[in-house]
Amino acid sequence: MKALVLAGGTGSRLRPFTDTGAKQLLPIANKPVLFYGLEAIAAAGIREAGIVVGRRGGEVRGAVGDGSAFGLRVHYLHQERPLGLAHAVLIARDFLGDDDFLLYLGDNYLQDGLTGFAERAAAHPGAARLLLTPVADPTAFGVAELDGSGDVVRLEEKPERPRSDLALIGVYAFGREVHEAVRAISPSVRGELEITDAVQWMLDRGLRVRAETTTRPWRDTGSVDDLLEVNRQVLDGIEGRVDGKVDPDSTVLGRVRLAEGAVVRGSRIVGPAVIGAGTVISNSSIGPYTAIAEDCRIEDSAIAHSVLLRGADVEGASRIESSLIGRGAVVAPAPRLPQAHRLVIGDHSKVQLTS
Known part of the structure; x- marks a missing residue:
């Protein structure tokens, strides 16, 4: 056959x-x-x-x-x-x-x-x-x-x-x-x-x-939701293995597969999860059912139930869930715009500004 x-x-x-x-x-x-x-x-x-x-x-x-x-x-x-x-x-x-x-x-x-x-x-x-x-x-x-x-x-x-x-x-x-x-x-x-x-x-x-x-x-x-669901099913069956580097300020719980060459600093990883070679995770929380591919950078962020493709860069994201992030994509905080007030105030008015 x-x-x-x-x-x-x-x-x-x-x-x-x-x-x-x-x-x-x-x-x-x-x-x-x-x-x-x-x-x-x-x-x-x-x-x-x-x-x-x-x-x-x-x-x-x-x-x-x-x-x-x-x-x-x-x-x-x-x-x-x-x-x-x-x-x-x-x-x-x-x-x-x-x-x-x-x-x-x-x-x-x-x-x-x-x-x-x-x-x-x-x-x-x-x-x-x-x-x-x-x-x-x-x-x-x-x-x-x-x-x-x-x-x-x-x-x-x-x-x-x-x-x-x-x-x-x-x-x-x-x-x-x-x-x-x-x-x-x-x-x-x-x-x-x-x-x-x-x-x-x-x-x-x-x-x-x-x-x-x-x-x-x-x-x-064939859809993002289906892909994330299959990712969850597969991760449910993985065995944990930590070949990468985890510093003393980090915690790895459950079935986590951390590839050789991956680095975790000051972070919490909760399985089931897989993290590819060359990925660096700093001051972040990686929740269950997350697959992070090779050469990604995660900093000051929280991610769960998601798939990140090779080279993705996530910084300052307070919470990302049920997401698919593409190759070389960048997620970063929006720049803080200077705050200003434009006023047209009539005679004898009183205006109170909160900041």
């Missing part, structure tokens, strides 16, 4: 961060979200992966390389612009051949990984297998309707009147039948080749589509 990983999306909901970097490389607990997926693919026993990249493909190549760091052989497939998941399968035809493959969205995070799903797909090969989860608002997702045996009978993309609450969460297993399906379908009203249409094409021709349902944590990290 091979893997096809989609990493070409533009990440419009994460602007302005994605105006200057690939959304799949935004960090979760100081590690790009794409890396979690690649590690899960390797842990599932898959050894060959194709990564579909777009205009920021150079950044993805630079971060992932040949895949050997993950135990994978990685091939890069260029997509001119995001034209749908089925289009990604279409352009990957030569790489995939007739092999069964796992299709995975590169900005997804699944806490339980992919091993069980991949093993069951390999043990019981078929036209398609989908991973589903119940959601509160199915109108925002591709939605599956199942029969009594748990097989898929119908798929709809973002339906106005959903037939179920079971949403597709970006993990699929396909056999070679999908290649005919993606060639047969037409673009949707969005101008994309929808994978839901390809699967429905197979259903309409009597092919069996299996489904699995999970209630374990899953997130599409």
Whole structure:
């Protein structure tokens, strides 16, 4: 079995961060979200992966390389612009051949990984297998309707009147039948080749589509709130390790991972939290569920439940919470403007000034 990983999306909901970097490389607990997926693919026993990249493909190549760091052989497939998941399968035809493959969205995070799903797909090969989860608002997702045996009978993309609450969460297993399906379908009203249409094409021709349902944590990290929530979930599972320098006037409580080269002076760090190499924290309070990347400077500030990207500089911030601060961004006190009063006072008036 091979893997096809989609990493070409533009990440419009994460602007302005994605105006200057690939959304799949935004960090979760100081590690790009794409890396979690690649590690899960390797842990599932898959050894060959194709990564579909777009205009920021150079950044993805630079971060992932040949895949050997993950135990994978990685091939890069260029997509001119995001034209749908089925289009990604279409352009990957030569790489995939007739092999069964796992299709995975590169900005997804699944806490339980992919091993069980991949093993069951390999043990019981078929036209398609989908991973589903119940959601509160199915109108925002591709939605599956199942029969009594748990097989898929119908798929709809973002339906106005959903037939179920079971949403597709970006993990699929396909056999070679999908290649005919993606060639047969037409673009949707969005101008994309929808994978839901390809699967429905197979259903309409009597092919069996299996489904699995999970209630374990899953997130599409396509928004700031989702990214912060995944950061919280990952930090909940870290182990503390202090390799950096902590002076005697500082306190480190709970599970804190302080990288070698990081420095903490006169500060209080409460885990779970991760702090990258080269970061200096002075006279500050870092609360739980905070990930601070490499080469940041935090001074006279309090930060909690936040993610700071490489090179961020925060000074004099009395309280920052639930925030995402970009690469090289600067947060500093506003300059104090000289205070003055301009008065036009009539005869015999009395004015009292507070300062």
